[in-house]
Amino acid sequence: MSQITKTKGVKQEEKGGKPFYGEIDIPELVEGDLLIDVYAAPINPSDQYLIQGIYPEPRKFPGISGIEGSGKVIQAKGQNLQNLVGKNVAFTPKHNQTTGSYGEYAISTEKQVFVLPDNVDLFQGACTYINPFTVVYMLEKVKELGVKTVVHDVGSSALGKQMIKYFSENGVNVINIVRRQEQVEDLKQIGATYILNQSEEGFWERLTKLTQELNATIAFDAIGGEFTSKLIDAMPNHSHIFQYGILGGDLNVNYNTTDLLFKDKHLHGFWLVTEQQNASPEKAQKVIKECTSLVSKTLSSNIVKKFKFEQIEEALEYYSKNMSAGKVLLTKHA
Amino acid sequence: MSQITKTKGVKQEEKGGKPFYGEIDIPELVEGDLLIDVYAAPINPSDQYLIQGIYPEPRKFPGISGIEGSGKVIQAKGQNLQNLVGKNVAFTPKHNQTTGSYGEYAISTEKQVFVLPDNVDLFQGACTYINPFTVVYMLEKVKELGVKTVVHDVGSSALGKQMIKYFSENGVNVINIVRRQEQVEDLKQIGATYILNQSEEGFWERLTKLTQELNATIAFDAIGGEFTSKLIDAMPNHSHIFQYGILGGDLNVNYNTTDLLFKDKHLHGFWLVTEQQNASPEKAQKVIKECTSLVSKTLSSNIVKKFKFEQIEEALEYYSKNMSAGKVLLTKHA
Numbered sequence: 001m002s003q004i005t006k007t008k009g010v011k012q013e014e015k016g017g018k019p020f021y022g023e024i025d026i027p028e029l030v031e032g033d034l035l036i037d038v039y040a041a042p043i044n045p046s047d048q049y050l051i052q053g054i055y056p057e058p059r060k061f062p063g064i065s066g067i068e069g070s071g072k073v074i075q076a077k078g079q080n081l082q083n084l085v086g087k088n089v090a091f092t093p094k095h096n097q098t099t100g101s102y103g104e105y106a107i108s109t110e111k112q113v114f115v116l117p118d119n120v121d122l123f124q125g126a127c128t129y130i131n132p133f134t135v136v137y138m139l140e141k142v143k144e145l146g147v148k149t150v151v152h153d154v155g156s157s158a159l160g161k162q163m164i165k166y167f168s169e170n171g172v173n174v175i176n177i178v179r180r181q182e183q184v185e186d187l188k189q190i191g192a193t194y195i196l197n198q199s200e201e202g203f204w205e206r207l208t209k210l211t212q213e214l215n216a217t218i219a220f221d222a223i224g225g226e227f228t229s230k231l232i233d234a235m236p237n238h239s240h241i242f243q244y245g246i247l248g249g250d251l252n253v254n255y256n257t258t259d260l261l262f263k264d265k266h267l268h269g270f271w272l273v274t275e276q277q278n279a280s281p282e283k284a285q286k287v288i289k290e291c292t293s294l295v296s297k298t299l300s301s302n303i304v305k306k307f308k309f310e311q312i313e314e315a316l317e318y319y320s321k322n323m324s325a326g327k328v329l330l331t332k333h334a
Numbered sequence: 335m336s337q338i339t340k341t342k343g344v345k346q347e348e349k350g351g352k353p354f355y356g357e358i359d360i361p362e363l364v365e366g367d368l369l370i371d372v373y374a375a376p377i378n379p380s381d382q383y384l385i386q387g388i389y390p391e392p393r394k395f396p397g398i399s400g401i402e403g404s405g406k407v408i409q410a411k412g413q414n415l416q417n418l419v420g421k422n423v424a425f426t427p428k429h430n431q432t433t434g435s436y437g438e439y440a441i442s443t444e445k446q447v448f449v450l451p452d453n454v455d456l457f458q459g460a461c462t463y464i465n466p467f468t469v470v471y472m473l474e475k476v477k478e479l480g481v482k483t484v485v486h487d488v489g490s491s492a493l494g495k496q497m498i499k500y501f502s503e504n505g506v507n508v509i510n511i512v513r514r515q516e517q518v519e520d521l522k523q524i525g526a527t528y529i530l531n532q533s534e535e536g537f538w539e540r541l542t543k544l545t546q547e548l549n550a551t552i553a554f555d556a557i558g559g560e561f562t563s564k565l566i567d568a569m570p571n572h573s574h575i576f577q578y579g580i581l582g583g584d585l586n587v588n589y590n591t592t593d594l595l596f597k598d599k600h601l602h603g604f605w606l607v608t609e610q611q612n613a614s615p616e617k618a619q620k621v622i623k624e625c626t627s628l629v630s631k632t633l634s635s636n637i638v639k640k641f642k643f644e645q646i647e648e649a650l651e652y653y654s655k656n657m658s659a660g661k662v663l664l665t666k667h668a
Contacts (some may be wrong), residue, residue, distance in 0.1 A: 056596045224591050243594050251592060257558050257585045260577050260603035262390045267601040269594035 004035070004074075009064040009103025010312045010330065016053025017061070021310045024064060024098055026105055029077040034084060034108045036091055040126035040306070040331035041069030041101035043319045045222070045245050050100075051316070057273075060098045066330070068092050069101030070116065070125035081110055089113040090128035090295075102309060102330050114288055120296045123303055127327050130272065131159045132291045132299035134244070135166050137275040140283065142172055142218055145240060149173040149216035151207070153223050153231060154247060155195065156183035156324040158301055163220075164192045165298045175216055177207070183324060198227075208234045218242070220270065225250025232256075237263045242270035247323075302326030306334040338369070338408075343398040343437025344646045344664065350387025351395070355644045358398060358432055360439055363411040368418060368442045370425055374460035374640070374665035375403030375435035377653045379556070379579050384434075385650070391607070394432045400664070402426050403435030404450065404459035415444055423447040424462035424629075436643060436664050448622055454630045457637055461661050464606065465493045466625045466633035468578070469500050471609040474617065476506055476552055479574060483507040483550035485541070487557050487565060488581060489529065490517035490658040492635055497554075498526045499632045509550055511541070517658060532561075542568045552576070554604065559584025566590075571597045576604035581657075636660030640668035 004026060011022030029035060047067050049055035057067065069091060073084045091108040093099055099106045116125040142150055150167070154160050155176025167174050168191065175194040176187055184195050194214075196207055210216070217238050221228050222245030232241055232255050243253075259265045276284065291299060304326035307315035312330070319328040338360060345356030363369060381401050383389035391401065403425060407418045425442040427433055433440045450459045476484055484501070488494050489510025501508050502525065509528040510521055518529050528548075530541055544550070551572050555562050556579030566575055566589050577587075593599045610618065625633060638660035641649035646664070653662040 054592075056592075228591075243591050246591050246595070251590050252588055253591055254586055254588045255601075257562075257577055257580050257587055257603075258388075258390075260601060261580070261605055262603065264603060264605070264608050267589075267594060269591075269596065269598060271595055271598070274598050 004105055007064065007099060007103040007105040009100070009309045010066065011064055012051070012061060014061045015059075019051055019065060019312050019316075021312065024062060024103075026099060027097065027107065029075065029107065031078050032081070032109050033077045033094065034073050034081065034091075034110065034113060035075035036069075036071040036089065036106050036108055036113075037074045038069050038071040038101055038104060038106050039088075039122035039333065040329045041066045042127045042130075042301070042327045042329050043315060044068070044130045045247060046130060048316070048320070049246075058096045059100065060096060063098030064100040064103035064106070066093065066101030066103070066106070068126070068129040069106065070122040070128070071106070073113070084110070084113070084115070088116045088122060088125065090116055090125050092129055102312070104332060114292060117292060117296070123306070123329060123331070124296060124300055126329060126331075127158075127301040127303070128291060128295045131162055131301065132295055133276075133287060134272050135159060135162045135299065136287045136290050137272060137279075138163065138220060138270065139167060139170055139172065140275075140287070141242070141270070142167070145218060147172070147216075147218045149175065149214040151175045151177065151211060151216050151219040151231070151235070153177040153219070153221050153227065154245070155187055155192065157222070158324075158327055161187075161190055161302070162299050164190055166294070169298060173214065173216075175207070175210055175214070186324070204230060204234055212236050220244055222246075223248045225252060226254075228253045229255060232259055232265060232267065235265060237265070240266045240268060242268050244270040303329055305329070306331050308332065308334045338439055341398065341433060341437040341439040343434070343643045344400065345398055346385070346395060348395045349393075353385055353399060353646050353650075355646065358396060358437075360433060361431065361441065363409065363441065365412050366415070366443050367411045367428065368407050368415065368425075368444065368447060369409035370403075370405040370423065370440050370442055370447075371408045372403050372405040372435055372438060372440050373456035373667065374663045375400045376461045376464075376635070377649060377662045377664065378402070378464045379581060380464060382650070382654070383580075392430045393434065394430060397432035398434040398437035398440070400427065400435030400437070400440070402460070402463040403440065404456040404462070405440070407447070418444070418447070418449070422450045422456060422459065424450055424459050426463055436646070438666060448626060451626060451630070457640070457663060457665070458630060458634060460663060460665075461492075461635040461637070462625060462629045465496055465635065466629055467610075467621060468606050469493060469496045469633065470621045470624050471606065471613075472497065472554060472604065473501060473504055473506065474609075474621070475576070475604070476501070479552060481506070481550075481552045483509065483548040485509045485511065485545060485550050485553040485565070485569070487511040487553065487555050487561065488579070489521055489526065491556070492658075492661055495521075495524055495636070496633050498524055500628070503632060507548065507550075509541070509544055509548070520658070538564060538568055546570050554578055556580075557582045559586060560588075562587045563589060566593055566599060566601065569599060571599070574600045574602060576602050578604040637663055639663070640665050642666065642668045
């Protein structure tokens with residue numbers, strides 16, 4: 001089979017440039033490369049950051065965007081990779097390359113794919129990497145620190161809903177922070193125990209009281225800015241606050257030194273890339289196994305809308321206005 | 335021996351109140367208490383914070399200030415404590431009590447004293463707890479994180495000089511930040527290898543370059559405020575920044591989320607009280623042994639001036655103007 005040489009998809013001329021439907025050449029495969037016929041790819045918050053040019057994943061431009069996806073391996077460069085050809089996989093695109101997941105074809109590598117179970121359809125499979133892996137690595141962190149209750153400040157996000165179910169199955173409580181009353185109802189239906197609406201008066205006092213009562217000494221924060229400053233203040237002594245997103249758009253956080261110095265609070269980031277780099281081979285395998293077995297159950301995503309690559313502008317707008325509804329996919333099968 | 339009932343010293347009527355030479359009643363000793371005839375007590379940065387009312391150590395008012403000191407145990411309440419009577423000790427005062435170390439007599443407890451070796455004089459012994467213990471616990475932290483070079487931003491402080499010698503003896507390099515040229519000369523004389531003057535142009539670029547080159551991924555920061563913000567920025571990826579003081583007086587620190595999220599930097603406090611609470615009995619014993627054996631050598635203090643309790647105002651002013659000269663003591667033997 002001669003190599004496919006071009007792919008159409010969501011293209012950017014340079015880092016942070018306006019995304020548009022365009023075409024690029026597919027680079028020649030080198031040893032270790034897998035060529036994937038992409039089935040679908042979701043829009044994640046990190047995809048928004050990548051398109052804006054503030055996500056530090058190394059990519060080449062002009063290139064196709066997109067951080068994760070699903071598809072079929074149609075070509076593999078390397079004798080020991082031939083068993084992957086023809087397999088359906090979840091994947092992340094090869095680093096320092098032009099071919100992201102928002103295209104017809106993408107290049108990945110052996111370590112960046114895993115074979116999807118037969119019972120997972122490829123729309124669902126497209127959302128396997130970022131959210132489920134993040135949630136599973138988060139639970140690993142919670143267990144390492146021996147904590148029984150955590151705070152999550154975007155409770156009604158796609159990731160938040162997976163966290164509620166997965167943490168609950170593993171005996172960890174989540175205090176979910178949401179912004180609107182309908183999100184409270186929504187989370188009750190999927191079994192959330194603690195839900196606080198940040199738009200209600202007295203929210204910060206209630207959060208402070210509840211975290212103390214439940215000794216909730218871990219927070220996963222995806223908002224950032226002033227909200228994070230208040231969250232640091234509201235957490236009990238000896239807490240660990242992990243920033244894993246910046247949905248509020250403000251990169252600056254202010255804290256009071258007494259919170260760290262005398263109250264033993266700790267501020268960290270939480271990034272899947274770092275977690276994967278630091279994971280022992282055993283831990284990495286365990287996480288893959290967990291995600292593979294749960295991706296059509298506890299860690300499944302609610303897919304609300306599919307767009308073609310040509311509709312990227314519309315898709316991004318829809319996503320940013322409906323982030324708690326579920327996952328938005330880009331796919332040639334829309 | 336009937337109990338001594340009154341003590342004169344540096345008194346405050348209420349938390350944060352103006353300190354003055356005054357007298358208080360000594361509370362009746364209860365089981366576990368030791369009454370100490372205080373020999374001398376140093377002024378530490380934490381003593382300044384205690385007097386200002388921003389140090390969270392629990393004290394009762396009206397009361398005598400002072401966080402550490404030396405003296406002779408003259409009375410002990412409890413059968414198993416009688417062996418301590420007559421011994422010279424370094425001590426910290428009993429919590430939730432009125433009798434700090436800036437008085438003629440102070441109450442302490444068994445766990446808050448250790449017997450001083452015969453070769454340590456009581457002026458030197460007065461400075462055993464805070465600085466040497468802090469430096470030794472800092473090295474424990476450095477070893478736990480497997481780091482070979484650290485940044486210290488008050489290199490010419492009393493603690494900084496102990497750190498240079500003690501860390502060097504244990505194979506750890508220190509990048510010392512100082513504010514004036516004479517401090518550079520001063521630190522060279524005691525064998526410091528890396529000294530950067532923050533008042534020189536290009537300081538931040540040099541610091542950034544040096545921390546990268548030496549992979550210095552720990553910083554001990556005692557300045558706070560905007561300086562700390564810049565320090566966080568200057569540290570390499572995967573760094574841990576420990577705030578242990580607020581000499582700049584500004585409690586607010588601002589950081590950029592990308593430093594935590596994508597660069598894997600971590601922000602912590604470092605407080606002796608927390609370290610001691612978290613230490614295993616073995617570690618606590620090891621630290622005491624280390625401090626006891628080194629307090630007249632590597633971990634000795636340079637005592638520059640002694641004041642009587644009556645001179646507290648003058649003493650505080652002298653200390654705040656000469657913090658890198660050495661230790662200032664309060665003592666009835668001045």
